[in-house]
Amino acid sequence: MSTPSAQRGLHWFLKGARGIVSLPAIILMSAFVGFCGFAVEAGIPLGETVFMTGMIWALPAKVLLVGSILAGVSLPAAFITVALSSIRLMPMVAALIPEIRTEKTPTWLLLFLSHFIAITAYVFTMERIRDVPREHRVAFFAGFGITVTSANIVLVAVIYSTVANLPAMVAGALFFLTPVYFLTSIWASTRDRAGHIAMIIGLALGPLFHQVAPEFDILYAGVVGGTLAFFADRLWTRREGK
């Protein structure tokens, strides 16, 4: 299988893999140092912490799962907590898939690769995917997603025994890095006006719904905020057209 097309695919896979030294990947790894410290503090053993990193991959879901374990809740309760907080993955994946697939991409491959989609991979891919030829986008995403996930699994395993010695102020800064990075990078990678409006409304609605319906706040803020932004953008476009 050394056809030119397969070679090009490998080339783009490796190009995606090189994303491990990008700003998003480095920030994500710092956030994983923070998460690892949290897991150690919570008394989750090394094996389970590493397992969690690979199997869940989305950082907020892991933090919630550790929180549920700490609270001693039952399996169904922990499942519901994680599942409710992870509904956000669905629109993210649904928005990303049309950007990377071609007509020939098999669905099983997309189902497999979707595991590597979390906020960082979403942001990284949306930012760069337009510069990748369409037939190689799946390879590019696979290269980035698989490499970054594997790197963080190794990272968590390696730092587990030393992370407890991290000064409190540094640990706090690591937890702060993630939201600040998301805020700036999502803003920078959003091209359409609807996205920018959605961002502003979502920032306001998140805390608002947290007061009203803390268990579904993210979901409500997303659906209500996104829909408002969508119609605001339509209205704006119609006005401009007149």
Add this chain to the structure above:
Amino acid sequence: MSYAAFDTWWWPYLFIAIAGWLGTDIWRWLGVLVGNRLSQDSAALTWVRAVATALLAAVIAKLILYPTGELRTVPVEVRLFAVTVGFAVFLIGGKRIWLGIAVALTLLLAGQLLPGP
């Protein structure tokens, strides 16, 4: 049936697999099935993208206002000031992500080191 319910080596892993892996990947799989039916540049995709962005924005706001771990010990005013100024500098400075992050982190650390009023 809590995490510590059974004294076997495999129970915590099963707990994590069901609550953690299934709890997240079912949404990814559903996202693939939905995304496969959306055509690029359709209005439906614009809406899905807006919902995804608003969701992320809500996550960001919550991570700053209701944080986990050590960040909880930093006063909320310091967190909000750091992220607001950081974002403003990011916008003014030609949307340089590293610049916004550097400013926000510096302010967060400085806010803790400097003596309060």
